[in-house]
Amino acid sequence: MEVPEFTVLVTESGNGGHKALQAIGAVTGLSLWRSKLLLDSAPAAVVEKIPLDTAVVAARRLQEADVSAAVRCTWCDRAVPHDETPLDPGPAHPATGRPPIAKRTP
Numbered sequence: 823m824e825v826p827e828f829t830v831l832v833t834e835s836g837n838g839g840h841k842a843l844q845a846i847g848a849v850t851g852l853s854l855w856r857s858k859l860l861l862d863s864a865p866a867a868v869v870e871k872i873p874l875d876t877a878v879v880a881a882r883r884l885q886e887a888d889v890s891a892a893v894r895c896t897w898c899d900r901a902v903p904h905d906e907t908p909l910d911p912g913p914a915h916p917a918t919g920r921p922p923i924a925k926r927t928p
Contacts, residue, residue: 826897827870828877834890835864845887849880861889871896878902 830849836842838861846857850868860866868891869880877893884891893902 824897825873826895828872828874828902829870829894829896830868830872830877830880830884831892831894832861832864832866832868832884832889833892835862836889838862839888841887842884842889845884845889849883864890874902 832846838858840854842861843854843857846852846860846868847854850857850860852860860868868884869877872880874893881891881893894900895902
């Protein structure tokens, strides 16, 4: 079975405080200056094509630093809810025709 990949997005440009820039740098490996550029270009992908567990940890770390972040499935193009409730399998993706993703269990 094919495993979906996820992308962590910065959804809004914030105040760009030191704490926010350090969090982006920790997640991406970028310098503070490049982290600032990434934050200013929001909405933008921070990390791409990673497993769900890694994406949730990265998004949580950004959110703890007051960075508005979201996790999006690259397979079905849906956002993972912040409360980590299971994803609704829904219909097959219209562009790929792939079957729905199995629900995550809490």
